[in-house]
Amino acid sequence: MSQANPSDRRTAAPDGDPAPDDLAPDNLALDDLVGRLRAGNAAAFRTLMQAHNRRLYRLARSVLRDATEAEDAVQDAYVSAFTHLDQLRDASTLGTWLGRIVLNEAFRRLRPRPAMTEFDDVTGPVEAPSAQIIPFPGAPQTPTTPEEDAARAEMRRLLERAVDELPEVFRIVFVLREVEQMSGQDVATLLGIPADTVKTRLHRARRLLNQSLRRRLSPTLAGVFPFAGDECARIVARVLNRLGLPADPNGG
Numbered sequence: 126m127s128q129a130n131p132s133d134r135r136t137a138a139p140d141g142d143p144a145p146d147d148l149a150p151d152n153l154a155l156d157d158l159v160g161r162l163r164a165g166n167a168a169a170f171r172t173l174m175q176a177h178n179r180r181l182y183r184l185a186r187s188v189l190r191d192a193t194e195a196e197d198a199v200q201d202a203y204v205s206a207f208t209h210l211d212q213l214r215d216a217s218t219l220g221t222w223l224g225r226i227v228l229n230e231a232f233r234r235l236r237p238r239p240a241m242t243e244f245d246d247v248t249g250p251v252e253a254p255s256a257q258i259i260p261f262p263g264a265p266q267t268p269t270t271p272e273e274d275a276a277r278a279e280m281r282r283l284l285e286r287a288v289d290e291l292p293e294v295f296r297i298v299f300v301l302r303e304v305e306q307m308s309g310q311d312v313a314t315l316l317g318i319p320a321d322t323v324k325t326r327l328h329r330a331r332r333l334l335n336q337s338l339r340r341r342l343s344p345t346l347a348g349v350f351p352f353a354g355d356e357c358a359r360i361v362a363r364v365l366n367r368l369g370l371p372a373d374p375n376g377g
Contacts, residue, residue, distance in 0.1 A: 155216040163210050174203060177220065180305050181227045187300035188231035190289045195231070202230040224315045287337040291330055298323055299330035 161169035186195035313320040
C-alpha cells in the first residue's frame with residue numbers, strides 16, 4: 126500500500142518529547158524510515174507508532190470487540206513487527222504489512238482459530254473467520270456541557286454495541302471504511318480481497334447496522350418529546366385563563 130493513505134501520515138508527538146520534523150512520514154522517505162527502524166532508532170519507532178496507532182487499534186478492536194485486548198494486540202503486533210523487520214520486502218507496503226500483523230495477532234487471540242498469513246505475505250488474502258472501532262484515546266474535543274457529554278457517551282455506547290454485533294467480516298470492513306475513513310482500495314489491499322467485495326460487505330454492514338439501531342431505538346420512540354403531568358396541566362390552565370374560564374374543574 127502506498128503512502129497516500131491519510132492514516133499513514135498522522136503524527137502526534139507526546140508532550141515534552143516531540144518527534145523531529147525530519148522524521149515525520151511526510152518528510153522522510155519510507156526507505157530511510159525503515160532503515161532507521163532496522164538500526165534501532167527510537168525516534169523512528171515513535172514516529173511510526175504515532176502515525177499508525179489509531180488505525181491499528183481500530184483494526185484490532187473490530188476483531189476483538191474489547192478495548193483492552195485491542196491495545197494489547199497492537200502492542201504485541203508492534204513488537205512482532207519490529208523484531209521481524211528483515212521480513213519486510215518493500216518499504217512502500219509498510220502500512221499494509223503492519224495491518225496484516227495486527228490482524229494476525231487479533232485472530233490469534235480468538236483461538237481456536239486457524240493461522241492467518243505470514244508477516245511478509247502482503248499479496249495473499251486475509252481470511253477472516255465466518256460470522257459470529259471507537260476512537261483511540263486522545264482526540265481533542267470541543268467544550269460541552271455535562272448533559273451533552275452524557276448523551277454523547279450513551280450514543281457512542283449504543284453505536285459500539287451495534288457495531289460489535291455485526292458479523293466479523295462486515296464489522297472489520299465497516300470500521301476501516303466508516304470509522305477509520307480508509308479508501309475502499311486501501312481496505313481491499315489490506316484485507317487481500319477485491320474492491321467490489323469491500324463495497325458489498327460495507328453495504329451489508331450498513332444495512333445490518335440500520336436494522337439493529339431501529340430495533341434498539343423503536344421501543345423508546347413512543348416516549349420522545351414527552352408532554353404530560355405538570356406540562357400538560359400548565360398549558361390547560363393558561364388557555365382556560367386566556368378564555369376567561371375557570372381552571373378548577375369543579376369551578377363550574
